[in-house]
Amino acid sequence: MATIYEVAALAGVSPATVSRVLNGAAVSPEKVRLVRDAAEQLNFTPNRTARRLRNQTSELIALLIPDVENPFFTALARGVEDRAQSAGFSVVLCNTDDDPAKETRYLDIANSENMAGVILAPSSEDGDIRHLTDRNRPVVAVDRNTGLNIDSVMVDNRAAGIAATSALFDAGYSRVACIAGPLGLEWTEERSLGWRQVVSRRGDGDGVVRPEYIQHANYRVDGGRAAMAALLALDNPPDAVVTTNNLMGVGALQVLSEAGITPPEFGVAVVGDLPFSTLSPDAITQVHLPARHLGTTAANMLLERIAGDTQPARTVVLRAALTQGATPAVRR
Amino acid sequence: MATIYEVAALAGVSPATVSRVLNGAAVSPEKVRLVRDAAEQLNFTPNRTARRLRNQTSELIALLIPDVENPFFTALARGVEDRAQSAGFSVVLCNTDDDPAKETRYLDIANSENMAGVILAPSSEDGDIRHLTDRNRPVVAVDRNTGLNIDSVMVDNRAAGIAATSALFDAGYSRVACIAGPLGLEWTEERSLGWRQVVSRRGDGDGVVRPEYIQHANYRVDGGRAAMAALLALDNPPDAVVTTNNLMGVGALQVLSEAGITPPEFGVAVVGDLPFSTLSPDAITQVHLPARHLGTTAANMLLERIAGDTQPARTVVLRAALTQGATPAVRR
DNA sequence: ACACTCCAAGAAATCGGTTTCGTCAATAGT
DNA sequence: ACTATTGACGAAACCGATTTCTTGGAGTGT
Numbered sequence: 038m039a040t041i042y043e044v045a046a047l048a049g050v051s052p053a054t055v056s057r058v059l060n061g062a063a064v065s066p067e068k069v070r071l072v073r074d075a076a077e078q079l080n081f082t083p084n085r086t087a088r089r090l091r092n093q094t095s096e097l098i099a100l101l102i103p104d105v106e107n108p109f110f111t112a113l114a115r116g117v118e119d120r121a122q123s124a125g126f127s128v129v130l131c132n133t134d135d136d137p138a139k140e141t142r143y144l145d146i147a148n149s150e151n152m153a154g155v156i157l158a159p160s161s162e163d164g165d166i167r168h169l170t171d172r173n174r175p176v177v178a179v180d181r182n183t184g185l186n187i188d189s190v191m192v193d194n195r196a197a198g199i200a201a202t203s204a205l206f207d208a209g210y211s212r213v214a215c216i217a218g219p220l221g222l223e224w225t226e227e228r229s230l231g232w233r234q235v236v237s238r239r240g241d242g243d244g245v246v247r248p249e250y251i252q253h254a255n256y257r258v259d260g261g262r263a264a265m266a267a268l269l270a271l272d273n274p275p276d277a278v279v280t281t282n283n284l285m286g287v288g289a290l291q292v293l294s295e296a297g298i299t300p301p302e303f304g305v306a307v308v309g310d311l312p313f314s315t316l317s318p319d320a321i322t323q324v325h326l327p328a329r330h331l332g333t334t335a336a337n338m339l340l341e342r343i344a345g346d347t348q349p350a351r352t353v354v355l356r357a358a359l360t361q362g363a364t365p366a367v368r369r
Numbered sequence: 370m371a372t373i374y375e376v377a378a379l380a381g382v383s384p385a386t387v388s389r390v391l392n393g394a395a396v397s398p399e400k401v402r403l404v405r406d407a408a409e410q411l412n413f414t415p416n417r418t419a420r421r422l423r424n425q426t427s428e429l430i431a432l433l434i435p436d437v438e439n440p441f442f443t444a445l446a447r448g449v450e451d452r453a454q455s456a457g458f459s460v461v462l463c464n465t466d467d468d469p470a471k472e473t474r475y476l477d478i479a480n481s482e483n484m485a486g487v488i489l490a491p492s493s494e495d496g497d498i499r500h501l502t503d504r505n506r507p508v509v510a511v512d513r514n515t516g517l518n519i520d521s522v523m524v525d526n527r528a529a530g531i532a533a534t535s536a537l538f539d540a541g542y543s544r545v546a547c548i549a550g551p552l553g554l555e556w557t558e559e560r561s562l563g564w565r566q567v568v569s570r571r572g573d574g575d576g577v578v579r580p581e582y583i584q585h586a587n588y589r590v591d592g593g594r595a596a597m598a599a600l601l602a603l604d605n606p607p608d609a610v611v612t613t614n615n616l617m618g619v620g621a622l623q624v625l626s627e628a629g630i631t632p633p634e635f636g637v638a639v640v641g642d643l644p645f646s647t648l649s650p651d652a653i654t655q656v657h658l659p660a661r662h663l664g665t666t667a668a669n670m671l672l673e674r675i676a677g678d679t680q681p682a683r684t685v686v687l688r689a690a691l692t693q694g695a696t697p698a699v700r701r
Numbered sequence: 702a703c704a705c706t707c708c709a710a711g712a713a714a715t716c717g718g719t720t721t722c723g724t725c726a727a728t729a730g731t
Numbered sequence: 732a733c734t735a736t737t738g739a740c741g742a743a744a745c746c747g748a749t750t751t752c753t754t755g756g757a758g759t760g761t
Contacts, residue, residue: 038480038504040717051741056719065739082500085481086422087717090746095418105450105462106443108645114437118464127478130437130462132450146459148370149417168414172370258645283645290647299631313440313590313615313645315622321647372747383711388749397709419747422716706759714751721744729736 039079048075059083089151096126098339099147099155103135108312109283109328110158113179116332117156124340126153135160144169154339156332159183175342179335182223188342190335190353194224194308197324197357198231201279201306204322206239208364210277210304213240216264216289217281218256225256228281228308250275254285261288269296277304283311290316301363308357322362327355371411380407391415421483428458430671431479431487435467440644441615441660442490445511448664449488456672458485467492476501486671488664491515507674511667514555520674522667522685526556526640529656529689530563533611533638536654538571540696542609542636545572548596548621549613550588557588560613560640582607586617593620601628609636615643622648633695640689654694659687 041059045052048071057064058072075081089095100117102110118128129152133140140160147155148168154175157164164183166176178189205213215232218225229251237244252267254260261280265288268275280286286307293303299320306322314321334353373391377384380403389396390404407413421427432449434442450460461484465472472492479487480500486507489496496515498508510521537545547564550557561583569576584599586592593612597620600607612618618639625635631652638654646653666685 038500041719042717052718053720053742054740057740060719063739068740080500082477082481084422084483084717085478086418086427086483087746088719090416090418090422090717090748091719093746105437105446106440106644108438108440111438111443115464118437127461127463127475129459131459132447143459145414146417149414151416151418168370168412287645287647291649294631294647294652295649299626311645311647312438313619313643314647315619315626315643315653316647317623317627320626373749374747384748385712385750386710389710392749394750395709400710416747419716420749422718422747423749425716702761704760706757708755708757710754712751712753715749716747719745722742724741725739727736727738730734731732 038084039076039081041081041083044072044075044079044081047079048072093151094153095151097129097150097152098126098336099129099131099143099152101131101133101140101143101155101157103133103158103160105130105132107284109309109326112310112312112328113158113332116329116334117336118332119329120333120336120340126340133158133160137161137164140164148172148174153343156335156339157183175339177335177339177342179331180224186350188335188338188350188352190331190338190355192224192326192331193354193356194227195231195234197308197326198228198279198281199235200231200357200359201228201308201322201324202232202235203239204324204359204361205277205279205304205306206235208277208304208322208361210365211241212250212273212275213277213279213304214250214252214268214275215279215281216252216254216261216268216285218260218285219253222256225281228279232279232281256282256285258284258288258291261285262292263288265289265292269293277306279306279308281308283307283309286311286321287314290314290321301365304365305362319360320363323360324357325360326357330355370416371408371413372416373413376404376407376411376413379411380404425483426485427483429461429482429484430458430668431461431463431475431484433463433465433472433475433487433489435465435490435492437462437464439616441641441658444642444644444660445490445664448661448666449668450664451661452665452668452672458672465490465492469493469496472496480504480506485675488667488671489515507671509667509671509674511663512556518682520667520670520682520684522663522670522687524556524658524663525686525688526559527563527566529640529658530560530611530613531567532563532689532691533560533640533654533656534564534567535571536691536693537609537611537636537638538567540609540636540654540693542697543573544582544605544607545609545611545636546582546584546600546607547611547613548584548586548593548600548617550592550617551585554588557613560611564611564613588614588617590616590620590623593617594624595620597621597624601625609638611638611640613640615639615641618643618653619646622646622653633697636697637694651692652695655692656689657692658689662687 041052041055045055055072121128131143156177158180176187215229217229236246252264254264308324373384373387377387387404453460463475488509490512508519547561549561568578584596586596640656
């Protein structure tokens with residue numbers, strides 16, 4: 038690969054001048070032409086590693102997400118990339134598998150790679166980002182809270198749970214269950230709290246929430262399947278269900294379909310999007326999480342910090358948008 | 370961030386010795402201890418940028434895919450990452466949007482970032498990877514062919530199309546249509562050729578393939594929707610359909626569901642996986658493309674090249690595995 | 702006891718850019 | 732006409748590792 042020295046030699050100038058041409062500093066028009074010609078001729082591309090070592094920064098942003106196979110996170114990644122791209126930054130996507138050790142490893146890499154900043158969907162509340170913040174590298178949390186004093190972009194999970202549940206009652210269902218993720222994860226707890234809040238007010242139990250109507254499962258497709266199967270096996274099964282994320286929604290719908298039940302017959306509201314649902318998209322109530330927007334917003338905040346913004350840490354809370362599914366014909 | 374010089378000063382040795390300790394060269398046990406203690410105390414992490422500038426390589430692999438939001442490519446990415454991870458490499462995921470310009474940009478970045486190698490799902494047949502190959506950086510093509518003489522990992526697309534179509538005839542359907550992607554893309558052309566081959570032999574047209582039974586659409590969900598709607602509107606509609614990828618399959622199934630038709634009633638075979646199908650996974654015939662395996666295989670080949678393997682370019686062709694969907698009760 | 706080998710470890714070069722510093726010439730000001 | 736100012740541009744330092752070269756001291760053989 039050609040270096041700046043070879044370009045300088047060919048153009049008959051010093052390496053410093055070549056650098057100045059590349060970076061738009063003051064150089065006489067005639068030397069600019071000489072350097073451009075030489076660079077062209079040698080097919081010169083500046084070595085980013087060398088540039089980075091000197092500048093102590095790069096146009097690289099790390100994005101740490103728990104799972105690239107989850108459409109929610111890929112949509113988020115898309116948002117980050119679009120925004121970063123247009124600002125001349127590239128995005129390095131890293132899978133943490135919700136494993137704090139992997140997360141720490143990637144954070145260290147981001148640091149020692151001199152990346153410009155990090156957008157993090159944290160796997161735990163107390164990740165160690167001191168290495169980065171010590172060096173003034175901005176970190177933005179997205180989708181999940183940390184105990185740290187950093188910028189963050191969140192979704193109003195409680196409101197999302199409330200919206201999903203209310204929509205089912207509005208559609209005429211009365212026995213609304215909930216398929217929630219494991220205990221101890223804030224996002225699912227908040228969403229199921231939203232469910233609980235609505236059910237205790239509008240449910241048929243006079244303010245009492247049936248404990249068997251909330252199922253905790255792992256938050257993946259198989260978890261949703263198991264939970265839905267359990268709900269259908271109850272003595273007094275529900276007539277509708279809220280799932281606190283997209284994947285469990287998929288599992289629940291699969292089990293329903295296997296039992297010969299199709300949505301308006303049994304109400305389903307999903308907190309999250311089902312981009313690859315094989316049902317008609319408007320058969321199901323979806324609380325669309327603004328995944329992509331979450332990404333662009335986080336990227337924006339990060340880019341502002343990279344540009345030198347030093348205002349105190351901000352938290353932006355975005356709201357989800359509901360699309361109402363079909364309503365059951367009999368109840369009309 | 371602490372540097373090797375500060376560690377050296379604290380330990381009372383030279384920077385060279387610190388480097389030797391870090392890289393396992395011969396150093397007396399007592400100095401090893403001194404250096405380790407100093408490094409620990411300063412919370413030292415070696416600067417990868419500096420290391421990379423000197424070594425002219427890094428433990429970074431670029432993976433260029435057309436679309437992170439497509440589950441096929443995320444599964445592939447997962448495979449690459451798993452393999453890379455276990456060999457101590459990190460993966461940089463880049464979206465090309467099937468845009469040759471973006472692809473070229475990322476290839477240049479991979480080059481000037483001194484990345485160890487590139488795995489590429491090429492957007493066109495004639496991408497320019499000379500910058501990389503000139504510097505002896507291995508490139509492996511995956512999923513799609515290039516005109517270049519490099520390692521590649523492919524799927525037997527023709528066989529996949531044949532398998533999908535045959536499975537529908539085996540299940541008792543007789544008027545099998547095909548929803549294919551746009552003309553000119555090898556993967557979809559091959560798969561639809563497989564369909565044509567089976568239909569001309571087993572279809573009800575005595576070797577003649579009805580031209581209206583092959584619909585070309587864009588290869589996304591909306592394309593599948595449009596194509597399925599067109600098929601249903603025919604005077605003599607098909608009783609089953611093959612789609613040449615996962616996303617068009619989703620679209621087709623949505624339209625069927627909206628028309629009140631559920632799979633065993635109308636045969637659907639998808640070349641590709643439907644990880645988020647809301648139907649029971651075994652209601653539909655799927656030709657499972659080994660996406661993840663494609664990724665691990667490509668990563669393996671790349672790692673071998675990085676390690677110095679210089680044998681002539683290889684092409685590995687993987688085969689898809691069929692899972693038969695439910696068969697229509699009436700035809701039994 | 703003396704020459705020779707061997708090995709640990711420091712000094713210095715290196716990777717390829719960017720940037721500071723200093724020089725020299727051209728222009729402006731009085 | 733002579734000094735002050737400005738601007739282009741080369742020389743050299745710098746970023747933080749790794750590695751070659753070199754040196755000095757310990758160990759070995761006769």
